[in-house]
Amino acid sequence: MKLGSLKSALSKDGELCVVSRDLKTAVKATHIAPNLREALESWKDKEASLQKLYTDLNEGKAANAFPVKESDFHSALPRTWLFADGSAFIYHIKLVRMARKAALPETLETVPLMYQGECGQFLAPTEDIPQRDFAHGTDFEGEVGVVTDFVPMGVTPDEALKYIRLFVLINDVSLRGLIPEELAGGFGFFQSKPASALSPFAVTADELGEAYKGGRVHLPLNVTYNGQFFGKANAGAMHFHFGQLIAHAAKTRNLAAGTVIGSGTVSNDDHASGSSCLAEKRMIEQIENGAIKTPFMKAGDTIEMQMSDAQGQSIFGKISQKVKAV
Amino acid sequence: MKLGSLKSALSKDGELCVVSRDLKTAVKATHIAPNLREALESWKDKEASLQKLYTDLNEGKAANAFPVKESDFHSALPRTWLFADGSAFIYHIKLVRMARKAALPETLETVPLMYQGECGQFLAPTEDIPQRDFAHGTDFEGEVGVVTDFVPMGVTPDEALKYIRLFVLINDVSLRGLIPEELAGGFGFFQSKPASALSPFAVTADELGEAYKGGRVHLPLNVTYNGQFFGKANAGAMHFHFGQLIAHAAKTRNLAAGTVIGSGTVSNDDHASGSSCLAEKRMIEQIENGAIKTPFMKAGDTIEMQMSDAQGQSIFGKISQKVKAV
Numbered sequence: 001m002k003l004g005s006l007k008s009a010l011s012k013d014g015e016l017c018v019v020s021r022d023l024k025t026a027v028k029a030t031h032i033a034p035n036l037r038e039a040l041e042s043w044k045d046k047e048a049s050l051q052k053l054y055t056d057l058n059e060g061k062a063a064n065a066f067p068v069k070e071s072d073f074h075s076a077l078p079r080t081w082l083f084a085d086g087s088a089f090i091y092h093i094k095l096v097r098m099a100r101k102a103a104l105p106e107t108l109e110t111v112p113l114m115y116q117g118e119c120g121q122f123l124a125p126t127e128d129i130p131q132r133d134f135a136h137g138t139d140f141e142g143e144v145g146v147v148t149d150f151v152p153m154g155v156t157p158d159e160a161l162k163y164i165r166l167f168v169l170i171n172d173v174s175l176r177g178l179i180p181e182e183l184a185g186g187f188g189f190f191q192s193k194p195a196s197a198l199s200p201f202a203v204t205a206d207e208l209g210e211a212y213k214g215g216r217v218h219l220p221l222n223v224t225y226n227g228q229f230f231g232k233a234n235a236g237a238m239h240f241h242f243g244q245l246i247a248h249a250a251k252t253r254n255l256a257a258g259t260v261i262g263s264g265t266v267s268n269d270d271h272a273s274g275s276s277c278l279a280e281k282r283m284i285e286q287i288e289n290g291a292i293k294t295p296f297m298k299a300g301d302t303i304e305m306q307m308s309d310a311q312g313q314s315i316f317g318k319i320s321q322k323v324k325a326v
Numbered sequence: 327m328k329l330g331s332l333k334s335a336l337s338k339d340g341e342l343c344v345v346s347r348d349l350k351t352a353v354k355a356t357h358i359a360p361n362l363r364e365a366l367e368s369w370k371d372k373e374a375s376l377q378k379l380y381t382d383l384n385e386g387k388a389a390n391a392f393p394v395k396e397s398d399f400h401s402a403l404p405r406t407w408l409f410a411d412g413s414a415f416i417y418h419i420k421l422v423r424m425a426r427k428a429a430l431p432e433t434l435e436t437v438p439l440m441y442q443g444e445c446g447q448f449l450a451p452t453e454d455i456p457q458r459d460f461a462h463g464t465d466f467e468g469e470v471g472v473v474t475d476f477v478p479m480g481v482t483p484d485e486a487l488k489y490i491r492l493f494v495l496i497n498d499v500s501l502r503g504l505i506p507e508e509l510a511g512g513f514g515f516f517q518s519k520p521a522s523a524l525s526p527f528a529v530t531a532d533e534l535g536e537a538y539k540g541g542r543v544h545l546p547l548n549v550t551y552n553g554q555f556f557g558k559a560n561a562g563a564m565h566f567h568f569g570q571l572i573a574h575a576a577k578t579r580n581l582a583a584g585t586v587i588g589s590g591t592v593s594n595d596d597h598a599s600g601s602s603c604l605a606e607k608r609m610i611e612q613i614e615n616g617a618i619k620t621p622f623m624k625a626g627d628t629i630e631m632q633m634s635d636a637q638g639q640s641i642f643g644k645i646s647q648k649v650k651a652v
Contacts, residue, residue: 079582081405082444105510106510107507107511111507113512113513115513115514116442116443120407120585121582132479132480153652154652178578183512185431185433186439187439187440187441187514187515188509188513188515189514190440190441190442195580252504252518252520253447254447254521258446326480
């Protein structure tokens, strides 16, 4: 099934909606749970009712269904308790570290890199990306994410896969100009990772069909920058699968229901697939042409991300944001 | 005023209570706001009613007041949207970096160190600290924290002080054995900073009287380890004040109402004041005696933290935790 959160003046969590497979119609599900955050806290009790409503909606039998206007929707999960963002695409790590002349960690292929990101107020998927200072080096990062149920501390990677409830796309906004100093301090990302946006819709694994296997989503992430093709890297190239990322996050803590685990920037070493962030494109330009041509984002630049199924149907709706000077 | 959150089977946010100045009686305030997290989201509308109830309670005029049993209370704010933990005591940074033979950042005295910690499920102040592996090097860290209202991005340090709504104590549980590898990876703390606990009660600035000045709480943090004196370092020794820490956190993002900003481990360079974490004591042993004597925590070890006013009255109630093998 597909779920979304209508923007609401009354609640920062939005209002829970079930959305049709073709993303054309939706129906409020607030009688089942007021919002997705709370639905995830009692998923076992809510799932069947939500699934029934989804079936009715797809069959045109849901009362009070309404046409979807994506800009009325917030991030699928407007706020939650933990965003643990991994970095599971090794090629991305290699390129961005090359860009900032940083060494590769010795445990590159054995221990996932992960930081804790802002999740108390995701940007809406069509909300402007605020930019205080162009020198901050504003960049986008296209990612796939999973939303988990409560996960007990110490879970194994294989067991961890069983706690995945939903999939989303993420635009993990990154401020490249602030990263070197933050990482040099030793405490990792903070100012360099401001609020991100999720896709308007979150979907269960069955919506991905055959594309979801081995704990990875084997589909290209379509990225369009300022209206031009930018990337179609396949998200199936994750070195660590989502079960490994969840297990890493849960090594020393339980994960609250509603935890978002990010894949890190989707990246393929085939350059014809393009990129899912500017930092990679800039580094590839440096390697191939000896000079960086592409600047970081400036006010007015637009970024779109989406992923389609084998039939060309958009799965998660579209992240479509513009940088705005503030 | 003083506020607390009764543990509740119905809500992970607990039930909002007003607590008397002497911490002997409390009264539910759920008719004003169901929980502290939500009260903070509309503080302007709730503050006067809570203050009125506090006055009534202290005067013995509040209906349905009940005697306080601290173990019935969760962390003052059981869960929230952001825990931005600073490291404002320079002497602490010097000692722990000496311990792990890490260089001091060049910006030690000009830019606060800060990471984002687990806040979706604080431990209760009397809850066991779970320990999966003794080799993780379990340590406590005694801190003072502030809870903010919504803070706009780009706030100045002086302006930032105006957004402080409450003060708490924090036991920031740290797994020293996991820190070196995590910091070497470049992404900072994650597994090494599991769930922390807050004090049972959160208080407004007026409860601190003259002790709160210059954005710092000028009172000793009393730390007792396994029933013995461990530390009484004065929290007024912060190099960066809370306004500077809030402004650092808000440089590239708005802060959600309910954000907790931690001071970092309270630390004085006067060794007679003791320490607020084991890592410091171990390093001081190394410096003074040439060898570390104190091990990290093991199952059964107990840690207590509290802070008293000039009259000896406990301000925040007591954090009192025991390590438990899981």
